[in-house]
Amino acid sequence: MFESLNEACDRAEELGISLGELALRTEAEGGLRTREEVEHSLRRALEVMRSAVTRGLRGDLYSVSGLVGGDAAKLSRAVGPLKGTVFTDVLASALAVQEVNAAMGVIVAAPTAGGAGVLPGVLLGLARTHALDDDVLVRALATAGLVGAVVAQRASLSGAEGGCQAETGAAAGMAAAAGIDALGGTPTEAIHAVALTMQGTLGLVCDPLGGLVEVPCVYRNATGGAMALAGIEMALAGVRFPIPVDEVIDTMGEIGRSMDVRYRETAGGGLAATPTGRRLARERLVQLKGKGSGKGTETS
Amino acid sequence: MISILDIIGPVMVGPSSSHTAGACRIGLFARALLGVPPLEAEVELHGSFARTGVGHGTDRAIAGGLLGFLPDDERLRESLTLAEKAGLRIEFRNTRLGDQHHPNTTRITVRAHDLKARIVGSSLGAGRILITEIDGFPVEVTGASPVLVFIAQDVPGIISAVSTALARQGDNIASLKVFRRKKGGDAIHIYELDAPASRSALEVIHALSAVRMIRSIPRIT
Numbered sequence: 001m002f003e004s005l006n007e008a009c010d011r012a013e014e015l016g017i018s019l020g021e022l023a024l025r026t027e028a029e030g031g032l033r034t035r036e037e038v039e040h041s042l043r044r045a046l047e048v049m050r051s052a053v054t055r056g057l058r059g060d061l062y063s064v065s066g067l068v069g070g071d072a073a074k075l076s077r078a079v080g081p082l083k084g085t086v087f088t089d090v091l092a093s094a095l096a097v098q099e100v101n102a103a104m105g106v107i108v109a110a111p112t113a114g115g116a117g118v119l120p121g122v123l124l125g126l127a128r129t130h131a132l133d134d135d136v137l138v139r140a141l142a143t144a145g146l147v148g149a150v151v152a153q154r155a156s157l158s159g160a161e162g163g164c165q166a167e168t169g170a171a172a173g174m175a176a177a178a179g180i181d182a183l184g185g186t187p188t189e190a191i192h193a194v195a196l197t198m199q200g201t202l203g204l205v206c207d208p209l210g211g212l213v214e215v216p217c218v219y220r221n222a223t224g225g226a227m228a229l230a231g232i233e234m235a236l237a238g239v240r241f242p243i244p245v246d247e248v249i250d251t252m253g254e255i256g257r258s259m260d261v262r263y264r265e266t267a268g269g270g271l272a273a274t275p276t277g278r279r280l281a282r283e284r285l286v287q288l289k290g291k292g293s294g295k296g297t298e299t300s
Numbered sequence: 301m302i303s304i305l306d307i308i309g310p311v312m313v314g315p316s317s318s319h320t321a322g323a324c325r326i327g328l329f330a331r332a333l334l335g336v337p338p339l340e341a342e343v344e345l346h347g348s349f350a351r352t353g354v355g356h357g358t359d360r361a362i363a364g365g366l367l368g369f370l371p372d373d374e375r376l377r378e379s380l381t382l383a384e385k386a387g388l389r390i391e392f393r394n395t396r397l398g399d400q401h402h403p404n405t406t407r408i409t410v411r412a413h414d415l416k417a418r419i420v421g422s423s424l425g426a427g428r429i430l431i432t433e434i435d436g437f438p439v440e441v442t443g444a445s446p447v448l449v450f451i452a453q454d455v456p457g458i459i460s461a462v463s464t465a466l467a468r469q470g471d472n473i474a475s476l477k478v479f480r481r482k483k484g485g486d487a488i489h490i491y492e493l494d495a496p497a498s499r500s501a502l503e504v505i506h507a508l509s510a511v512r513m514i515r516s517i518p519r520i521t
Contacts, residue, residue, distance in 0.1 A: 001302050023304050030301060041305050048311045048372075063315070064355055101314030104357050104377045111307045112426060113317040119308075145304025152302055158425045160403075174307075211352040213315040267352075284355075 001026060001149040005191050005245045008146060012187040019190050020139035020181045023146035042141045045108045046134060049097065049120035052107050056096025063102035065284040068214045072096035075222075086129040087229060094121025094225040098218040111148045111157040114213045115171035117221030119144055122175035122228045123182060132182050140182040144174035147194055154246065155253030159206035160265040162256025168217075168224035169201030169252060175224075176231035185236055195241035195248045197231030202248075203255055205263035207270025210281030216271055310427045312371040318404050319349065319356035322423025324376060325520045327365020329431055329443055330408040332517040333417040338410035341366055341390045347403035349423075350394035359392050362406060366390065370521060371427060402430070429520070435513075437479050437488040443520030445474055448491040450505065450514035454480045458510055462489065465504040471497050486512075 001023070002008040012022040028035040055061070059073025075092035082088050094117035101107045101116055110119045123140055126132060132140075148157065151170045156162035176193035180186075185193075201224065209215045241248070262269030271277050312321040331338060343362050345353050353359055357376065364379035367386060375382060383390055397405055402422035409418040420433035431441040434449065441447055448466075452458050459478070466473060472494040480487035491497075497505075497516045506514050 001304060027304055030303070032301075032303065033305075038305065042308060045308050045311060064357065104313050104315065104320070104360075106311060106372055106374060107314050108309060108311050109317045109321070109426060110309070113312065113314050113320070116314075141308050142304055145307040148307030149302045149304055152307065157307075160425065210355060211348065212355040214355075 001030075001146060003150060003153045005147065005150050005194060005249070008150070009187040009191045018139065018143065018181050019146055019177060019187045020141075020143035022187075023142040024139070027142070038142070039138055042138045043134065045110070045141060046137055048106060048108050050124060052097045052100045052105065053093045053120055053124055055105060056098075056100045057092060061099050061103040061105065063099075063214050064104070065210070065212060065214060067209070067280065067284060068102045068218050069099055071218070072099050086125050087226070089128055090121045090125035090225040090229060091222045093124050094118055094221040095218060097121065098221045102214050102218060110144065111152070111170055111174065112159070112167050114159060114217050115167040115221065115224065117218070118168055118171035118224040118228065119175045119178060121221065121225040122179050125225070126179055126182055130183065136182050140178040143181040143190065144178040147174040147177045150246075151249055151252070154249045156256055162253065163204055163259050163263050164206040164220055165201050165204040165252050166256055167206065168220040169198055169204050171221070172201055172224040172228040172231070173198040175228040176235070179228060179232045180235060183232070183236070189235045191245045192240050193231040193235035195243065195245040196234045196239060197228050198248050198252060199241060199243070200227045200230065202252055205259065205270045206265045207263060207272045208265065208267060209272050209277045210284065211265065211267040211272070215280075306426070310371055312427060313357075313361075313374060313376045316356045317427045318423045318425045319353065319358045320361045320376070321371040321427035322404065322425070322429050323349070323358045323361040323406065324365040324369065324371045325427065325429045325443060326406055326408065326419070326421035326423065326431070327362040328368065328370070328520050329365075329421060329429070329517065330410050330417060330419050331366050331368055332520070333419060333434065333449065333515055334410045334412060334415055335515050336412050336415060337368070337386070338366055338388055338412050340411040341388065342409040343390060343392045344395040344397070344407040345392065346395055346397040346401055346405040346407070349404050349406055362408065363390055366410065401432070407433075434488060437481070439477070439479065439488060439490055441490055443517070445492040445494070446496040446519050447517045448489075448493060448497045448502075448505075448514070449517060450489050450511050451486050452489060452508070452512065453510040454484050454487045455510050458489070458508065461508055462491070462505050465501045466491070466493070466497060469498040469501040471495065471501055
């Protein structure tokens with residue numbers, strides 16, 4: 001798969017095809033799988049994403065610790081200034097997938113489980129308001145895959161390596177490109193949407209309470225979705241980010257590498273290290289150990 | 301080469317691709333290595349697996365893998381209860397394996413009847429795993445391809461006999477690694493194959509007098 005989004009964009013523009021179509025062709029040319037096999041896997045991923053959103057919106061799921069649950073349903077009854085728009089749909093869907101994830105339900109890691117709400121949130125939110133069919137959504141997932149593959153090669157997709165900018169940040173960039181593809185935008189618009197989205201998530205730390213994929217991860221997926229919508233809206237309006245997308249991605253990698261270990265999934269800094277963050281982690285985790293197999297002894 | 305399906309996937313039970321999906325795959329590998337459903341398991345959790353494993357369902361994911369459940373199987377949630385029902389006794393313990401190990405590492409010892417297998421496996425992120433030890437031998441196995449694992453006395457001609465047996469059946473070798481503890485002692489052979497070894501090749505290899513344990517392990521999905 002491509003190591004540069006700028007190159008992929010040039011290639012797609014030259015061929016007059018979308019980034020998703022380019023990704024599907026490149027994948028088939030790789031020889032490991034046929035195009036049909038790749039599309040089949042993406043179609044299954046789409047189905048799982050859809051059922052996770054439906055399941056999460058019911059609002060009766062809670063995480064193992066009990067810290068997370070019920071918020072997606074609240075957003076589906078949004079009362080604020082954006083109610084009834086694609087925006088609240090995206091927030092509700094992103095939260096729904098993450099609530100399913102936290103409750104040990106079935107999701108699609110995209111690119112990781114911790115960032116799994118952003119892409120389905122944006123794509124399925126847009127699918128509802130814009131009546132997008134499954135073929136379009138499958139191609140959009142391929143676009144997202146291409147973006148994620150570039151980020152994986154140039155920077156990182158792991159919170160432990162690069163902070164949350166590498167998980168929900170990358171997921172937001174992927175979702176932005178996927179959204180543009182699904183809405184019929186050009187490859188150039190797609191890569192600018194990625195750059196405009198990811199410039200907004202640079203520096204985001206990974207600071208989960210107790211080290212669990214719950215708080216703030218669940219909410220970061222919703223705000224990641226919002227960031228992707230911002231990128232999509234600006235790119236479609238003709239905004240062009242002055243720094244090339246590859247350099248934005250490289251910057252994310254560079255920031256990740258210099259990020260203190262406290263901000264890389266260790267629960268040593270950020271929200272995890274706040275007095276309340278520590279208290280909640282202690283209370284919930286102690287409670288969990290009590291509920292566990294009772295074999296929490298340390299040997300060395 | 302990275303595939304878009306490495307990015308959009310795996311389909312998995314949450315909440316963590318490393319602490320849940322990867323952990324399940326390590327359990328699946330231990331089960332496959334034993335060759336039969338395990339009846340007893342000792343699961344030692346190291347590093348982040350020990351610290352946040354319970355909240356991430358790492359214990360349930362490994363138990364599910366030992367029961368043969370895939371990472372997307374919703375039964376993972378109830379796997380501790382299901383293990384009990386299936387007659388599989390699992391003991392979990394936190395341990396410190398040393399700083400050379402990845403933070404998400406587990407050592408699993410499984411037994412059934414007179415069979416025993418022990419592995420050390422790490423979950424590297426995004427559900428990818430690396431088995432670093434099999435029955436005390438240092439190895440590097442990802443489970444991404446089918447593997448043929450066997451332990452044989454370190455005598456000349458084993459690799460030749462095995463590769464001939466595989467070639468006769470059209471089984472293609474992707475990579476081959478051999479580790480031995482000392483000259484003339486036991487050596488572990490790890491053949492990564494393009495497809496699982498055919499039965500007749502396995503029979504021929506098993507019949508070699510130097511070979512004392514052999515397992516064909518499918519791709520860990």
